Amino acid sequence: MAYIDDPETQRANLRYIRSSMNEPLLTRDHEFELATRWRVQNDEKALHEMVRAYARLVVSTASRFRNYGLPMGDLVQEGNVGLMQAAARFEPERDVRFSTYAAWWIRSAMQDYILRNWSIVRTGTTAAQKSLFFNLRRLRARIEDASSTRLTDDGRRWIAQQLNVDISDVESMEMRMSGHDQSLNTAISDGSEDDWQGFLADERPTPEAVVIGMRDSQSRSRWLAEAIGELSPREQKIIRQRRLADEGATLEELGRELGVSKERVRQLEHRALQKLRQAMTRHVDNPAELMVE
Template identity: 55%
Template sequence: MDLNPQRIDQRLVKAATDARLLGKEEEFDLARRWRDDHDHAALQQLMGAYLRLVISMASKYRHYGLPANDLVQEGCLGLIQAADRFEPERDIRFSTYASWWIRSAIQDYVLRNWSIVRTGTTAAQKKLFFNLRRLRSLIGQSTGNDSAAPISAETRQRIATQLGVKQQEVDYMEARLTGGDQSVNAPVGEEGDNEWQDYIADDRAIPEDAVMTAHDTQIRLGWLKQAMETLTEREKLIIQERRLGEESVTLAVLGDQLGISKERVRQIEHQALGKLRKALLRLVGGDPHRVGLIPST
């Protein structure tokens, strides 16, 4: 048994080689039978005929260090997606249509498994991931430079222009492809017990502070809710729209809504803020430092 992970199972290769090629009308008929009648025999025949296409495309991605048979399996999933979405009425050969789905499925698998850190999260990063090495090699050959050496700023700019991405994205991908992954539990230096994770700063609040902040916020919100009950309905509306919403509504908009001038809205807001402050001070025993919710008038 061949245990080389970079070698495709020879039984798959033989099955793909032995499968009969389909003519245009025949593949259209099989696609219709699968789409309209969910004929699994038609789907199996369609997949068997194009298994060689999956193997061919999977072979192009073996240098990423992933098991070749897994690449073939992902390509087969893309082939099934193509069969589900294929429309014979568009008069496009199934192999042409399926190639896109097979390539996309394999590339997504490579991006998910090449590194424990997600690499291609945008279309630009995905394009860079699969083209950066090739373009580096081509530019190196044309300029006589070593394609394995760090690329210059001029070369990075040429790559960015050719792929239609920003140079900063080329810099990021170059660092990701050459840096590799490193465990945070790896020791720092050859001697000593310190690990890399010991030097990672945590900017979050310590648990005790986070709990106290959440507790104090709930209490202050309760005070504010009680204080709001001292306002009229119009005053509540103005305070909510002007001070307590995610975005402050303008005086003019509120004036049109209430049928008054924007200057009158400003006066009511000022008056309502004063009432709120007095109510809140009564609730907290006259200590203004305990309130911290309503902005100054």
């Protein structure tokens, strides 16, 4: 459903549209001259003349997006931002008309604005979703059963092929565009005091579980420190540098430091880990209780 402006805003928009459409078109040579003056000499008068001449592109593009439920004036403003970005980046020596170059920037600016404001839930975060958002209605209108509430499996498959996206993306976007934003504080029915928010499960751990987890973690840390203390100095060095350091040392590095081979370091590490495991399991009946989720 298109957004309807108040009468004063409509009159202001109409004045701007008429003004834009009355601006004279630029010849290729004059456009090149203006673009060169702006790029080389930073001539703002040349920039203003070029931007005013192509404001009609902004109006034309905004009219194509007017059915997304957003104010026409806002679309025009966003398009003007895209037009200014195009002017800042345009390179006249590439022998491309400014209108062709600016059209992409104008359309991109408006599409980004629509995706940001069409819903409070972010839409079109990937290239596939963005393509679906702006083409699903158009492609659906070409399907014979487009008047039905939902697309058929064949219709979804055809749209997915046309846009080179997954069928699951088509289904997700179809559901997203057929729904509407709703507050979680809305009552579930007329006259009810319960709202939708009240039926959302809180999956965070309870305060009791947090305290128990902290206590268990402290106990495991204490048991580990006691178990490491039972190892020989060489075994402690290997465990600390291999298992407890942020960037563990290699077998070769420890071998050079201890004056033994890599294989000997591996054997010592394996023996130390067995001792730690035996020492830790003395505190619990089930070794699985030592695992942290």
